């Protein structure tokens with residue numbers, strides 16, 4: 001079965017359309033002041049090239065809490081990272097994805113210095129939940145006001161939390177990384193400022209498994225660059241393996257009764273699904289990643305049982321020893337880099353139907369064939385849904401989900417599940433290929449967890465089925481745009 005993001009998993013257990021009914025979140029009245037660190041300030045020395053930003057990056061380790069309709073981010077640590085992986089001055093407005101955004105304003109004036117969308121591991125429509133998350137920006141030279149807002153409509157953001165930060169403050173942790181790391185440059189295309197910097201990290205590798213980690217990281221990179229639009233843009237990437245040893249081999253998996261002590265505390269069952277793995281110690285993950293310049297993180301769980309998870313601008317986590325690891329790497333990393341929604345859904349008696357009326361920010365799904373999303377790549381008429389064998393596919397896919405769940409309920413060996421999924425991958429590909437001898441780009445109903453009321457751009461895509469051959473036109477366009485945003489001046 002295709003993997004769920006943590007967010008889409010949580011969405012499945014909430015009422016359809018609930019996000020639109022949530023009460024507005026309470027705004028924090030006063031900016032939070034932070035304190036607690038007394039280490040001497042020693043900014044890295046480098047030539048002053050930008051009037052607003054100094055070398056290095058400032059990371060905010062945050063606690064994201066949703067309780068009873070109230071939502072807030074609280075600051076747990078201010079952390080100096082050695083490098084900012086993008087150009088300076090930064091793009092003030094990057095691609096506008098994510099359920100949240102962070103804005104950085106000059107505290108003295110009111111100039112906008114930086115703005116970026118992001119997601120966290122929580123469903124934005126959750127009723128009560130908490131998680132760690134981190135946001136970063138280049139190290140400001142003067143005091144700044146950091147505002148975090150939540151998306152409340154297509155282009156409306158409501159304030160959630162505000163912090164005032166003085167870059168000269170002793171509250172900023174400037175100590176060296178406490179977790180020992182080893183870095184392997186797997187592919188270097190150029191300087192960090194003009195490349196997409198991918199950090200591949202491992203969880204559940206013991207010190208003695210360092211060589212396996214490096215081999216796994218090379219394998220993961222080869223999967224990613226086996227498919228367009230990554231394939232022809234490999235030269236736009238820097239790929240580095242960052243190894244940090246875990247006490248135990250493997251990761252925590254309640255399904256198998258495994259409880260492991262690992263560096264990022266990754267575990268299956270994140271979001272309640274047996275096939276979702278996520279890190280639990282996000283700050284440790286960020287610490288290890290900060291050993292290198294990084295824009296994106298791919299985390300290899302040293303485990304075989306099928307699973308993964310990802311969210312926009314967060315880590316993509318995959319079970320690297322599963323037979324479907326190629327699919328997991330490509331699919332999950334696409335969530336992280338492109339803010340892409342899952343395009344699949346689990347069919348149920350004519351539904352589920354999407355009940356909301358606000359156009360989702362996800363760039364690869366839309367509420368209407370009139371929306372104009374991906375219009376530059378259309379080959380079919382706008383305004384008219386494309387035809388595809390939805391009835392046949394839904395019938396097949398509902399059966400597939402039941403067969404998968406029966407295998408898990410019976411506790412069969414992973415090898416049996418792997419063989420089953422490979423057969424099903426071939427069946428899915430054959431079924432979807434019936435639609436077109438050549439690919440057609442239009443508006444196909446069924447996406448983002450819903451059979452009705454929401455559309456994707458092609459009959460098939462790596463975000464829709466288990467294939468690893470191609471992304472649909474909408475997904476390809478977004479991935480290209482995100483890569484270009486890091487590469488082009």
Ligand SMILES: [Zn+2]
Pocket residue numbers: 343364457461462463464471472473474475476
């Ligand atoms: Zn797609």
